[in-house]
Structure formats: C-alpha cells, structure tokens
Amino acid sequence: MTRAAGALFALALLLGIAIGVFAPRWRAWLDGGAGPLTVLTPDPACRPLGASCSAAGHDLGITVRLGQTVRPLVAFPVEVRLSGPAAAAVRGVEAHFVMVDMDMGLMRFALAPQPDGSWHGQALLPVCSNGRSDWQLRLRVQTAGTRYEAGFPFQAER
Structure with missing residues (x-):
C-alpha cells in the first residue's frame, strides 16, 4: 500500500467513525431537539x-x-x-x-x-x-x- 493510499484509508476510517458518532446528534437536531x-x-x-x-x-x-x-x-x-x-x-x-x-x-x-x-x-x-x-x-x-x-x-x- 502506498503512503497516499494509506492516508486516504485512514481519512475514510476517521470520517466513518465521525459520522457514526455524530449522526444521531444531527438527526436529533434536525428533528427539533432533545427529549422524549x-x-x-x-x-x-x-x-x-x-x-x-x-x-x-x-x-x-x-x-x-x-x-x-x-x-x-x-x-x-x-x-x-x-x-x-x-x-x-x-x-x-x-x-x-x-x-x-x-x-x-x-x-x-x-x-x-x-x-x-x-x-x-x-x-x-x-x-x-x-x-x-x-x-x-x-x-x-x-x-x-x-x-x-x-x-x-x-x-x-x-
């Protein structure tokens, strides 16, 4: 694996983790906030x-x-x-x-x-x-x- 491909893989992995962590919060924000x-x-x-x-x-x-x-x-x-x-x-x-x-x-x-x-x-x-x-x-x-x-x-x- 080349250095550029490795960096691209690491960036994609970090982006996937960020989406997984923050997507529920973004969804709650779009749906009008917290609370049951x-x-x-x-x-x-x-x-x-x-x-x-x-x-x-x-x-x-x-x-x-x-x-x-x-x-x-x-x-x-x-x-x-x-x-x-x-x-x-x-x-x-x-x-x-x-x-x-x-x-x-x-x-x-x-x-x-x-x-x-x-x-x-x-x-x-x-x-x-x-x-x-x-x-x-x-x-x-x-x-x-x-x-x-x-x-x-x-x-x-x-």
Whole structure:
C-alpha cells in the first residue's frame, strides 16, 4: 500500500467513525431537539381545511386550522392553539407537511407565538409531479423536556 493510499484509508476510517458518532446528534437536531417524543392522536375523520381539528394527551392539547382551501404554490394560513399544563412551557411550534410514500422535500414552517397564546404562520406546498394531493400535516411542539407530534391528513386542491 502506498503512503497516499494509506492516508486516504485512514481519512475514510476517521470520517466513518465521525459520522457514526455524530449522526444521531444531527438527526436529533434536525428533528427539533432533545427529549422524549409524545405522539398525540387526533380524530382520524377530521380534516383541518377551514375547520378545527384537535389532538390531546394527558398534559397538552393541540387544535389546528388551515385555510379554507390549500393549493400548491399558493400560501395558506396555519393556526394552532395549545391547551393543558404543558402549553405554558412551549418553546416552539412547527408545521411539517409530508406525503405518505413520496419524498416531496423538507417542508417545515415555524409558527410564531401570538399575544393571545396561539401560534400562526404561513405555509406553501409544492406541486406533485405524479398529480397526488394527499398530504399530512405533522405538527411538532417542543417544550424544554418533551417533544409532541400530531398528524392531520387532508387533501389539497389541484
């Protein structure tokens, strides 16, 4: 083995070790921080288009409402209200939009706290090249010690 090949092998080995050690931390950072995840289950029949949908756990309740219509490439409002003992400790609320079994890219929108205690923001969805419009809004709520998530399915207009 030449000296250059040996150095390249050592560099690749160190890079592999670094990825193995730091990848879980990077993943936790991308997922919104530390703390256990509590999944809140909403009514599966509820659709948050122009109507309020809720999900609750023992210490946090989430109510979400999207705009009356949601179309690709047109901004629409996202409104979230929180209730329960954990609501006072919330540090951030994000709206993530995903399409099941289809990678549509990273669609994260941070919501801003309002004086009335609600969280508001705007979101924008891309056009699906396969013509699909079945989306899921995954709300992520972060407190100092716990992450909460609730999923709300809906159909966007085409």
